[in-house]
Amino acid sequence: MSFISSVFAYLYYFATLVLVVGLLNKIVQYARTPAPLKIPTTPAPITRTGVTLRMLREVVFFESLFRGNKWTWLFGWIFHFGLFLVTLRHLRYILEPVPVVITMIQPFGIYGGIAMVVGLAGLWARRFLVDRVQYITARSDHLILGLIVTIGLTGLFMRFFMHTDIMQVKAFYQGLYHFEFHLLPADPVLLIHLLLVAALLIIFPYSKLLHAPGLFFSPTRNQVDNARDQRHLAPWARRLEQQP
Amino acid sequence: MAKVDFAVPELKEYPEIPALKMDAMAHSSPFKSKPEFQGPLGFPGELVENWQQQAIAKMGDLLGKYRSLRVYLDACVKCGACTDKCHYYLGTHDPKNMPVARQDLMRKVYRRYFTLAGRLFPQLVGAQDLTEDVLSDWYSYYHQCSQCRRCSVFCPYGIDTAEISMAAREIMDSIGVGQKYCNEIIAKVYRIGNNLGLPGPALIDTLEGLEEDVYDDTGVQVRYPIDKAGVDILLVTPSADFFAEPHVDGLIGYGKVFHEAGVSWTFSSYASEAANFGMFIGSYDNMRRLSQRIREAAIKLGVKRIVFGECGHAWRVAYNFLNTLAGPWDFLDPRYPVPQHICEFTHELIQQGKLNLDKSQNDDKVLTFHDSCNVARASRMGNYPGGQFDIPRAIIRATCNHFYDMDEETIRDRTFCCGGGGGLLTDDLMELRVKGALPRMEALNNVMREKGVTHMAAICAICKSQFTKVLPYYGMNMDQIVSVHQLVSNAIVLTPRDDDQDDDDDSDD
Ligand code: HEM
Ligand code: HEM
Ligand code: SF4
Ligand code: SF4
Numbered sequence: 001m002s003f004i005s006s007v008f009a010y011l012y013y014f015a016t017l018v019l020v021v022g023l024l025n026k027i028v029q030y031a032r033t034p035a036p037l038k039i040p041t042t043p044a045p046i047t048r049t050g051v052t053l054r055m056l057r058e059v060v061f062f063e064s065l066f067r068g069n070k071w072t073w074l075f076g077w078i079f080h081f082g083l084f085l086v087t088l089r090h091l092r093y094i095l096e097p098v099p100v101v102i103t104m105i106q107p108f109g110i111y112g113g114i115a116m117v118v119g120l121a122g123l124w125a126r127r128f129l130v131d132r133v134q135y136i137t138a139r140s141d142h143l144i145l146g147l148i149v150t151i152g153l154t155g156l157f158m159r160f161f162m163h164t165d166i167m168q169v170k171a172f173y174q175g176l177y178h179f180e181f182h183l184l185p186a187d188p189v190l191l192i193h194l195l196l197v198a199a200l201l202i203i204f205p206y207s208k209l210l211h212a213p214g215l216f217f218s219p220t221r222n223q224v225d226n227a228r229d230q231r232h233l234a235p236w237a238r239r240l241e242q243q244p
Numbered sequence: 245m246a247k248v249d250f251a252v253p254e255l256k257e258y259p260e261i262p263a264l265k266m267d268a269m270a271h272s273s274p275f276k277s278k279p280e281f282q283g284p285l286g287f288p289g290e291l292v293e294n295w296q297q298q299a300i301a302k303m304g305d306l307l308g309k310y311r312s313l314r315v316y317l318d319a320c321v322k323c324g325a326c327t328d329k330c331h332y333y334l335g336t337h338d339p340k341n342m343p344v345a346r347q348d349l350m351r352k353v354y355r356r357y358f359t360l361a362g363r364l365f366p367q368l369v370g371a372q373d374l375t376e377d378v379l380s381d382w383y384s385y386y387h388q389c390s391q392c393r394r395c396s397v398f399c400p401y402g403i404d405t406a407e408i409s410m411a412a413r414e415i416m417d418s419i420g421v422g423q424k425y426c427n428e429i430i431a432k433v434y435r436i437g438n439n440l441g442l443p444g445p446a447l448i449d450t451l452e453g454l455e456e457d458v459y460d461d462t463g464v465q466v467r468y469p470i471d472k473a474g475v476d477i478l479l480v481t482p483s484a485d486f487f488a489e490p491h492v493d494g495l496i497g498y499g500k501v502f503h504e505a506g507v508s509w510t511f512s513s514y515a516s517e518a519a520n521f522g523m524f525i526g527s528y529d530n531m532r533r534l535s536q537r538i539r540e541a542a543i544k545l546g547v548k549r550i551v552f553g554e555c556g557h558a559w560r561v562a563y564n565f566l567n568t569l570a571g572p573w574d575f576l577d578p579r580y581p582v583p584q585h586i587c588e589f590t591h592e593l594i595q596q597g598k599l600n601l602d603k604s605q606n607d608d609k610v611l612t613f614h615d616s617c618n619v620a621r622a623s624r625m626g627n628y629p630g631g632q633f634d635i636p637r638a639i640i641r642a643t644c645n646h647f648y649d650m651d652e653e654t655i656r657d658r659t660f661c662c663g664g665g666g667g668l669l670t671d672d673l674m675e676l677r678v679k680g681a682l683p684r685m686e687a688l689n690n691v692m693r694e695k696g697v698t699h700m701a702a703i704c705a706i707c708k709s710q711f712t713k714v715l716p717y718y719g720m721n722m723d724q725i726v727s728v729h730q731l732v733s734n735a736i737v738l739t740p741r742d743d744d745q746d747d748d749d750d751s752d753d
């Protein structure tokens with residue numbers, strides 16, 4: 001067992017722990033914090049089903065962003081859809097047996113990888129070219145973009161130029177399930193890829209990447225427009241009512 | 245036209261997204277509140293000694309109480325979709341008036357004190373201590389947001405800058421930094437019953453005068469009752485409706501509609517204010533106290549229904565919050581929604597053919613309609629989503645022969661704020677108000693040129709006051725803004741009642 005492989009093994013245990021605990025912690029926090037008033041951005045659906053559909057359109061099509069800015073929507077959607085395909089394609093490393101669907105989408109995953117990088121490049125360019133977006137950009141925004149772009153580029157590099165031993169990668173991750181440490185291919189590009197992915201998992205619950213769970217908890221999007229029909233009262237507001 | 249010490253923006257045919265002009269509005273901030281206005285609202289009179297500590301503690305408290313604040317401070321990805329959506333940015337070019345930048349004024353403090361990344365690497369994530377400079381930026385720029393929610397329409401997560409402005413104002417109030425305009429007004433409602441400080445006798449006087457005017461005009465005795473117990477409907481309306489133009493013409497219209505409907509109704513001097521400025525300052529407690537007055541009046545007068553007059557944010561509080569703040573309304577007639585908008589009431593009568601409307605009475609006007617932000621994006625009318633856009637338009641079409649909408653990009657849920665909402669309708673913010681009105685003025689100017697529009701109707705007291713004041717800056721006429729129920733009032737053909745003659749006698753003494 002090489003030193004590097006065991007460092008990566010511990011790193012992935014740590015990163016997974018941070019991701020899961022951090023994210024659960026945030027989700028519980030969001031879920032526990034009441035929304036004391038009805039504030040859906042109207043026109044809003046007047047049924048639960050309607051709200052579910054609204055949310056689905058936001059998650060799948062980025063509906064509001066589409067109305068807001070076509071270029072950002074285009075690049076943003078390409079990036080996320082690419083990311084989605086890549087994630088599906090990557091499931092083959094951590095699932096055994098590999099589900100048929102995952103096997104079937106493998107070829108699309110590669111286009112996903114390219115799309116992802118193209119989308120990110122467009123989003124990044126906006127941060128330099130549009131004065132308004134430049135103004136609101138912090139260093140961390142550049143860093144996150146750099147991080148994901150580098151993950152994508154190293155991945156594509158492996159795919160097209162410097163193949164790595166995928167079966168060995170898979171063995172390494174499968175081993176982690178049973179606390180067995182297997183060797184990773186000693187491929188610098190792969191190691192960079194994996195190092196940065198671990199970094200991504202770790203920062204996820206502590207950065208703006210919280211937009212992913214956040215969307216589902218956004219009161220302007222997830223509330224039903226029925227204030228006149230149903231009384232809506234937060235627990236802390238109910239206590240006010242009991243005071244004289 | 246008033247004296248101008250700033251440049252009124254030029255109206256363009258096609259709206260432009262301006263380039264940033266740093267600190268263009270850094271000098272704009274409203275008069276600070278005084279101890280005598282702070283006290284009645286439960287806020288300290290002046291800046292408390294350990295203000296920094298207390299502000300952070302208050303922020304922590306609000307983060308635990310409002311999911312919106314919590315999620316919105318975390319979720320923004322700085323995508324920039326909102327940056328060109330705020331009328332104050334479009335009118336002033338100040339980057340801190342871009343919604344995301346306005347949020348960031350609070351977000352940087354949130355990150356510093358409440359997030360791991362901000363505690364460890366403040367520089368990296370743009371976190372900052374709550375310093376005096378930051379507080380002064382807060383006071384300035386959180387009073388350059390009319391809480392119109394236009395930004396939230398386009399944000400992929402629905403981030404609502406209004407929620408953040410409200411929280412910021414609540415935090416500032418809690419350390420003794422209040423805004424004079426809002427807080428003085430709220431104190432006035434507690435003392436007298438309405439924003440304008442009109443006591444009961446003055447209201448009675450005004451309403452008697454109106455009854456006479458309407459009788460002289462039409463020969464029909466229309467009643468404008470106040471504090472009359474045992475009637476069907478309590479009408480709650482913004483106090484501007486009682487005397488200011490063009491508001492009062494709308495109020496005359498409400499009375500005529502009720503007259504034709506044959507329902508009994510009344511105002512209340514105790515709840516003589518529909519506006520609820522508690523919302524502007526983000527104070528749940530004050531908003532609740534103000535709302536409770538309506539409940540108390542409804543119980544005391546023994547009414548069966550509650551109807552609200554034309555007012556934007558008042559309708560938001562009424563439609564979305566009243567059930568929460570002052571409900572349950574189980575003692576009212578369950579056949580009607582509580583509360584109802586006067587437009588819903590009038591529209592239903594029109595649909596039932598119960599109003600005799602003579603459109604030609606409004607033939608001197610070519611109309612357009614300004615969707616008020618709080619009605620458009622923060623509430624509803626009728627029984628389907630978007631009724632708030634259709635119902636007022638249906639009323640206008642039923643009362644006028646000439647109606648044209650403004651550019652689609654500037655109406656319905658994409659409507660632009662009048663520039664005076666959210667507690668900013670005060671003379672000490674005149675520059676902001678004029679500049680913030682720019683997008684609406686441009687759209688209006690375009691329909692005036694292309695369609696020959698002469699008048700713009702609105703259903704909000706703030707919009708009406710704001711336009712009355714701001715139109716002249718843009719070379720237009722202050723009476724181009726009209727109430728929707730003013731149009732109804734003009735067109736309605738009143739049905740004489742048998743008692744008209746008798747009533748005439750006692751109204752003369
Ligand atoms: C429910 C799932 C998700 C939804 C609905 C969602 C939606 C969005 C939207 C609408 C934007 C703004 C437009 C844009 O800049 O692309 C955005 C930005 C972003 N998303 Fe997501 N996202 C999701 C999950 C993720 C995940 C899992 C990642 C992890 C890598 C991610 C990374 C990013 C990044 C880095 C940006 C900012 C891009 C920039 O800096 O311009 N998103 N997301
Ligand atoms: C446990 C985590 C991961 C492992 C073990 C892993 C491993 C790999 C390997 C071995 C390849 C080369 C595939 C080939 O040669 O055919 C690859 C490609 C790639 N990876 Fe990853 N990766 C991981 C996570 C990620 C994440 C989170 C992203 C995106 C944010 C990503 C983006 C890519 C892309 C875009 C490619 C190229 C296209 C493709 O082959 O799908 N990877 N990855
Ligand atoms: S709520 Fe309205 S005024 Fe406030 S930032 Fe958003 S768009 Fe601007
Ligand atoms: S649109 Fe929403 S996510 Fe995008 S910058 Fe504005 S507030 Fe942030």
